[in-house]
Amino acid sequence: MSNLAILGGAPLGAKSKKWAKWPVSEEKDAKLLAEITRSNRWSFDGPYEWKFAEAFTKYQKANFGMCNANGTVGIQMALEALGIGAYDEVIVPGMTWQATAAACVDVNAVPVLADVEPDTWNLDLASVEAAITKRTRAVIVVHLYGSVTDITKLAALCKKHKLHLIEDCAHQHGTFWKGQGVGSFGDVSSWSFQESKVLSSGEGGFSMCKTKELFYRLYSLRNCGRPYPADPAVFGLKKPAPKDSAIQSGNYRITEWQAGILLGGLSRLDKQVKDRDANAIYLNQQLAEIDGVLPMRRRKEVTQQSYFNFAFRVDPKELKVTNAQFCMALNAELRLTDDFEPPYDPLSNCGLYKPRTKKRHNLSKDYWKAINPAINKIPVCVEANRKSGITVHHQMLMNSRADMDLVAAAVRKLVDNIAEVRKLKVGELKKYQALSR
Numbered sequence: 001m002s003n004l005a006i007l008g009g010a011p012l013g014a015k016s017k018k019w020a021k022w023p024v025s026e027e028k029d030a031k032l033l034a035e036i037t038r039s040n041r042w043s044f045d046g047p048y049e050w051k052f053a054e055a056f057t058k059y060q061k062a063n064f065g066m067c068n069a070n071g072t073v074g075i076q077m078a079l080e081a082l083g084i085g086a087y088d089e090v091i092v093p094g095m096t097w098q099a100t101a102a103a104c105v106d107v108n109a110v111p112v113l114a115d116v117e118p119d120t121w122n123l124d125l126a127s128v129e130a131a132i133t134k135r136t137r138a139v140i141v142v143h144l145y146g147s148v149t150d151i152t153k154l155a156a157l158c159k160k161h162k163l164h165l166i167e168d169c170a171h172q173h174g175t176f177w178k179g180q181g182v183g184s185f186g187d188v189s190s191w192s193f194q195e196s197k198v199l200s201s202g203e204g205g206f207s208m209c210k211t212k213e214l215f216y217r218l219y220s221l222r223n224c225g226r227p228y229p230a231d232p233a234v235f236g237l238k239k240p241a242p243k244d245s246a247i248q249s250g251n252y253r254i255t256e257w258q259a260g261i262l263l264g265g266l267s268r269l270d271k272q273v274k275d276r277d278a279n280a281i282y283l284n285q286q287l288a289e290i291d292g293v294l295p296m297r298r299r300k301e302v303t304q305q306s307y308f309n310f311a312f313r314v315d316p317k318e319l320k321v322t323n324a325q326f327c328m329a330l331n332a333e334l335r336l337t338d339d340f341e342p343p344y345d346p347l348s349n350c351g352l353y354k355p356r357t358k359k360r361h362n363l364s365k366d367y368w369k370a371i372n373p374a375i376n377k378i379p380v381c382v383e384a385n386r387k388s389g390i391t392v393h394h395q396m397l398m399n400s401r402a403d404m405d406l407v408a409a410a411v412r413k414l415v416d417n418i419a420e421v422r423k424l425k426v427g428e429l430k431k432y433q434a435l436s437r
């Protein structure tokens with residue numbers, strides 16, 4: 001009989017094993033939520049919301065910040081705050097959650113998909129440069145999973161071509177580049193607090209920005225167009241925004257309960273990020289020693305790395321298996337709370353990125369053609385999704401050091417029995433992309 005759990009052998013992770021779960025909370029969070037419930041302040045520029053906004057902005061070392069409804073509208077608001085709209089081109093990585101590109105279409109801009117680096121899955125700057133045209137107005141960088149884009153080089157590239165830089169930091173709460181918080185480099189950054197994220201309020205989002213003018217615009221965009229009232233006065237802005245600065249917009253505010261739960265999360269964030277980072281460094285050292293297994297590259301400028309997902313690659317040439325076969329076998333060995341999965345579908349062919357399904361986006365024949373995702377060629381994204389890429393939710397990194405050994409042992413076991421993994425038929429591998437993240 002086979003050694004592999006998926007073929008009836010004994011799994012490495014015992015059935016009774018309890019893996020870490022996410023999200024987590026403490027008694028003090030429940031107490032604060034009860035206090036908010038009994039108060040008569042449940043939303044709209046409430047004290048907890050701004051307490052959190054100032055604290056989180058300070059933690060990332062950014063200038064200004066505010067809560068918003070979620071990471072999707074955060075990107076939309078960033079584009080609108082920068083005056084980006086109909087027919088403007090925005091360069092977006094081909095590997096990301098669909099919202100990064102969909103938000104561009106929602107402001108009638110054209111997302112142009114650039115390819116990513118094979119060993120970080122972050123924007124390939126050569127691909128970005130090749131995608132720049134006269135119509136390009138901005139680049140949205142997504143620091144994906146547990147990697148950071150070379151933000152120094154990308155910011156210089158944007159400056160050279162007079163492009164706005166937006167950072168999608170949905171995966172990066174607690175990441176620092178040369179000691180400076182990710183999300184403070186772009187004109188605007190957008191964050192998600194969706195349940196799976198390392199700082200979460202179930203749903204929710206955040207915008208950071210560099211200037212007072214952008215802060216005023218973002219404030220109005222999230223608050224039905226109202227100008228910033230300076231009551232409460234935040235970030236030292238004691239005067240209201242000029243009255244004529246109102247913009248038409250919708251309601252993208254959050255509630256005081258969300259802010260309460262975020263304050264609890266923020267008090268735990270730095271330690272959790274450090275613990276995950278230490279485990280990831282340890283696990284990567286082990287994975288690097290296994291033939292045919294390739295850890296992701298960590299740039300030397302990264303002084304603290306947060307992980308939304310932990311990722312690595314299997315070398316399809318050396319091991320002659322697909323990532324899907326490897327994930328199936330690995331999941332059977334370990335039975336984590338959340339399975340190993342391939343990375344995001346390439347946006348050129350993604351089940352949830354269908355920009356040509358709404359009449360309101362049919363602005364003209366040319367626009368309709370330009371937003372067809374299939375016209376973008378992003379071979380590295382396709383390869384990572386179909387052949388080599390493997391990811392797992394950050395809660396895996398919240399286990400003990402001995403558990404990291406167990407994960408490495410499971411990977412080694414599969415490589416030692418690779419001929420059997422090669423024969424596995426990939427059935428209905430749960431489609432991670434189609435679910436919540």
Ligand SMILES: Cc1ncc(COP(=O)(O)O)c(C=O)c1O
Pocket residue numbers: 070071072073096097099100142168170171191192193194204205436437
């Ligand atoms: C990279 C990225 N951008 C944007 C979003 C959208 O965030 P939200 O789900 O809060 O709208 C997500 C959510 O998973 C994401 O992963």
